[in-house]
Amino acid sequence: MLRTPNISNFLYVAVGSILLLSITLYGAASAQEVDAQLTSPDIGQNNNIEMWKAVRGGIQGQVSIPDKKAGVLVQSGGEEWRSIRNGPISNYGVWGLFGIIAALALFFALKGRIRIEGGVTGKTVQRFTLLERWMHWIVAATFIILSLTGLNLLYGRYIIKPWLGADAFASLTLLGKMAHNYLGIVFILGITIMFFLWIKHNIPNKIDLTWLLQGGGMFKSGTHPPAQKFNAGQKIIFAAVVIGGGMISYSGIMLLFPFSGDTSVQDMQGIQVLHTIGALALTVVILAHIYIGTIGMEGAIHAMWSGNVEENWAKEHHSLWYSEINPSDNNASVSDAPLQTPPTPAE
Template sequence: MFMKSLRSLFALLVIPLMLSMGLGLSASAMAADDQTSQQQAATNDADLWRAVKAGDSGYTVAKGIETGVLINVIGNEGKIVRNEYLTPVMGITVVGVFAAFLFFYLVNGPSKLSKGFSGKMVLRWSKADLWIHWVLATSCLALIFTGLNIMLGKHVLQPYVGEGLWAGLIYGSKTIHDWVGPIFIVSWILCVVKWMPMQTFKMYDLKWFLVVGGYINFGPFKGKHPDSGFANAGEKMWFWTLTLFGLFIAASGLMLVLPGLDLPREASMAALLIHSISAIIIIAFTIVHIWMATVLSEGGMECMVSGYCDENWAVQHHNLWYDELKDSNSIVYKD
C-alpha cells in the first residue's frame, strides 16, 4: 500500500516536470523561429532599401516612364550638382563680371571719339533690326532676372522677406519665365537668321582682340583703333555665343516645360543642368555686352535707339563697313 502511494506521488511530481520541460522546449523553439524570421525580415528589408536607393525598378500598376522607380539616383545627383556647384557659380559670375567691368570703367573710363561728334548721323540698323533687337533684349533680361530669382532667390531674398511675399515672388518668377520663353525663342531665331551673314570672322578680327578693340585709354594700346567691318570681333563673339547657347537654352527649356514629352528623369535632369550652364554663360556675356554698348563706347547706344550712328563713330569703330558704304555711294544720312 505504501509502495503504491509512493509511485502515485512520483507520477504526480514527474508528469508536471515533463510537461514544463516540453512547454519550455516548445517556447524556445518558437522564440528561435521568431528570431530567425525577424532576422530574415531585416535582411529582406535591407536588400529592399539597398535596391531602392540604387534606383532599381520595382513593380507598380501605374503606367508611364520610370513609374516603378521609387528613388531616381541621377535626379538626386543632378540636384546636388545644381545646388552645390552651379548655383554658387551663377552668383559669382553675376557679381564677378559686373565688378570687373565696373573696375575697368573706373580705371580706364569710356572709349571717347577721338575727333568728337560730327553731327552727321549714318543709317546703321533698319526698323526691323531695332524691333528684333529690343524684343530679344527685353525677353532675355526678363528671363535672366526671373531665372536668377529661381536659382539664387532662396539664398539672397527669402531670408529677408516674409513667406507670403516670397511665395508671390517665386511663383511670379516661374510664371513669367515660362511665358516669356517662347518670345525669346522666336526673336532669337529671327536674330540668328537675319544677322548671321554679317558675323563671319575675318583675319583682321584677330588684331581687334590683340588691342582690346581700341577701348584702352592708357599705355601702348591707347588710341589704337583696329579695323572692323559691320560687326567687330567682340560683337561677333557675342553673336555666336548667343547663337550656340541660345539653342541650348531653347531646347532644354522646351524639354522642361512641356509635360507631354514624358521624358525619362535622366533626360529632364540633363536638360536642367544644360539650361543652367548655358544661362550662366549667356548672363556673363550679356553683362559684358551691356557695359560695352552703354558706358564704354561713346555714342554706341544711339545706334540701337534710333538706328543711326554718328559718322565719326562709324569711322572709328567700323571703318571697313563705312568705307564700303562710301565707295558704293550708299551712305544714308538722317534728315
C-alpha cells in the same frame, strides 16, 4: 470474461504513438527554426540592407498605372542633382555674376568711357533698320525678364524671401514663373530672326584675328583695328547668343514639356543643369554687352536707339564697313539728321 491483451494491438499502438510523437517533435522543431530565421536580427537586417540598397539604387518595381516611372520608389540621383544645383552651380553662378560686374567696374575705373576720338561731326550713318532694332529690343527685353525671373528661382529664397516674407515671395515667384514660361517662346522667335538677319555679318575671317590680337584697340588709346559691320568681339557675342540661346531654348522647351519622347527622370535632371549653366553663362556675357552698349562706349547706344550713328564713330570702330557705305560711293547713307538721344546715361 477477462480478455487477455492482444500483443500485436499493443505493438501497433506503440509504433503509431512513436511515429506521431516524432512527427510532432519534428514539426515543432521546424516551426521553431523558421520562427528563429524570421525573427533573427541578423537575417532580418541583412535582408533590409539588400532591399534598401536596391531601392536606393533605383530599382524599378511593377505599377499598374500608365506612368511606369512611378515604379521607382527612391530616385537617388535626385539628391545628387539637388546638391549640384544648390551647390557648385549656384556658387559658380554668384562668382561669375559678381566677377563680371567687378571686372567691368575696374575697367571703367581704369580706362573710363571709350570716346569718339575724332569728335562729333553731327553727320550720321544708318547702322540698323527698324526691323533689326525691333528684333534686338524684343530679344533684349525678353532675355532680361527671363534672366531676372530665372535668377529668382535660383537665389530668390536667399535674397528676396527673407525680405518680402514667404507668402509674397511665393506669389511673386509664381508670377515670375508664368512670365518665364511664356516669354521664353518670344525669346526663341527673337533669336531665330536675329540669326537669319545677322548671320551674314558674323562669319569669322582673318580680319577678326587681327582685331582680337590687338584686343580690339581697347587697351591702347588711338588704335582702332579695322572691322566690318561687326567686329570679332561682337561676333563672339552673336555666337554666344545664338549657340547659348539655342541651348537654353532647347532645354527650356524640354523643361516646359517634361518627359516628352523617351526622357527619363535622369535626362530631365541633366537638362535642367544644362539650362541653368547656359543661362548663367549667357547672363554674364550679356552684362558685358550691356556695359559696352551703354556707359562703356560713347555713341554706341544710338545705333540701336535711332538706327543712326555718328560718322566718326563708324569710321573709328567699323572702318571697313564705313568704307563699304562711304559717302563718296553712296551719299544716301550719310545724313545731317541729328542723333536722337535715348533716355540712357548722359555722355
